[in-house]
Amino acid sequence: ILRSNASELDVLAKDLLINVTSFFRDPKVFDLLVEKIIPDLVRDHSLDRPLRIWIPGCSTGEETYSLAMLFREQITAAKRNIKLQVFASDVDPDAVASARDGFYPESIEAEVSPERLARYFTKEAQGYRALPELRAMVIFTVHDVLTDPQFSLIDLVSCRNLLIYLLPEAQAKVVSLFHFALREGGVLLLGSSETAANADGRFEAISKPARIYR
Secondary structure: OOOOOHHHHHHHHHHHOOOOOOOOOOHHHHHHHHHHHHHHHHHHOOOOOOEEEEEEOOOOOHHHHHHHHHHHHHHHHHOOOOOEEEEEEEOOHHHHHHHHHOEEEHHHHHOOOHHHHHHHEEEEOOEEEEOHHHHOOEEEEEOOOOOOOOOOOEEEEEEOOOHHHOOHHHHHHHHHHHHHHEEEEEEEEEOOOOOOOOOOOOOOEEEOOOOEEO
């Protein structure tokens, strides 16, 4: 059936993709990002080039928008005229389209503070839509991290809970690609069950519990 029916193949591929994400997932990790990682990146960043973030495996965009909000708030608080570039990619075209659309159910009230809901979203029937200002911060694209050309000169890669679905050889390849994509001193954020510890000394741990590496 799969050999003879392309649409059935597409349906199987969608069933295999796991689009589980939420705003500010793992609050302790985001607390550390807010307290140390993002302020350091903003403070030390040169004003003559953009601050670049890449979220591979972005799914429907919740984590991407979470990071965009935090970086925008820190840049404003630091009063530094830094251009922010956020790239978000996923192999699933439907997830990318949903992320680009920026519409989320009312249940995000449990994850996003009232202040951020008021500042970054508009209330619509059955949910909230990210304001054009927030959506414009992000370039969403369909991209396979294992086969497509990589981004470069990135300051922070956030790839959480993607490596766990790859075999060890593919995991090692992806971590190597992230090392290539990141500038010197760039930060890699992984999921709670993932590690860059075996990457031949290419990364040092900033926080092992939070899976944050430099």
